[in-house]
Amino acid sequence: MEKKKVVLAFSGGLDTSYCAKYLSETLGYEVYAVTVNTGGFSKEEEKELENKAFNLGVRAYRCVDAQEDYYNSCVKYLIFGNVLKNNTYPLSVSAERTVQAQEIAKYALEIGADAIAHGSTGAGNDQVRFDLIFQVMCPEVEIITPIRDMSLSREEEIEFLKNHGYEMEFHKAQYSVNKGLWGTSVGGKETLTSRNYLPEEAFPSQIKETQPSELEIEFKNGEIVAVNGENFDHPFHAIQKVEKLASAYGIGRDIHIGDTIVGIKGRVGFEAAAASVIIKAHHLLEKHTLSKYQQMMKSQLSDWYGNWLHEALFLDPVMRNIESFLTDSQKTVTGKVFVTLYPYRFVLNGIESGHDLMSDKFGSYGEANRAWTGDDVKGYTKIVSNSLNIYHQINSKLSTSSKGTI
Known part of the structure; x- marks a missing residue:
């Protein structure tokens, strides 16, 4: 009898490693593991994930490089809208999960999967983001969530894996880190409180530069085309360049407190050097090149866009409507922004643009x-x-x- 197929969203951590074994050994599925790279790991790390997946007994493994699509479908509009959730958080994880879920759903449809599985618990936002997109894109496919459904402890998962011949050590990290193109989230004991800030060592990017340096970002119709005079074939490569330069100063660190989809307050640390600098630089250029009422309407629609993205409503058609507005608003957002980088902060010095409305011709x-x-x-x-x-x-x-x- 032919086995049923399940597509597993695979990160290589304890939860998804448990799922890989449980789905095949206990539920009898053929497991097709898929990882979606939204800027979080290198080719070497991708190979490690592939080896780990096959060691867990999966039928097939695929890594989808979604960095370009991630930028085109989501990050671009977060820049156009200068979107910061609660004026703080660049929605790094919200945006990533949205794209990852869509890629996993496409793969499930491609191979004719009977089910999709993910390792989310019942406590956070990601379970809603994955479930909702799967239900919309492939409604006939069953969704399996072993960690959530059985409320498994870490110790129970490790014991199950050992009993099924998987001996890899799973060390409980002091801080959980999720890295992507648009930022890195950091969670730890401090973020479970309302009082404490994350220590220096919790942030993945440590201070390497202490002397100020100049940064020049060039935009064309709202998109980055050059950094320090270096042209890029795609904006996501320019984002990576800004990240490399600014993260060396420890720029873009903060803690976000917000309302979760499941109705409780949540607190998460993050570092998003590129997002922090790019959003503020883009916003400065807009203040010089857009009319007063363009800016007023943009700020309102951008807030809605960020909120709906966070709330897992990315597939609502109103999001495409807002994206059309945001794209049209960028026709004159072309020019250079000049920034100085310092440890833990940056200064926007000014702009140059042929569309600069601050012209002394009029006053x-x-x-x-x-x-x-x-x-x-x-x-x-x-x-x-x-x-x-x-x-x-x-x-x-x-x-x-x-x-x-x-």
């Missing part, structure tokens, strides 16, 4: 007016204030006449 703020006269301003303010005068005068009379009444 110099606080210094000279070339496009209007004093009388023009007097007439303008008289008209603008008219509705306010009517409101305050009428309500002032009503307030005065009502005094002394019971």
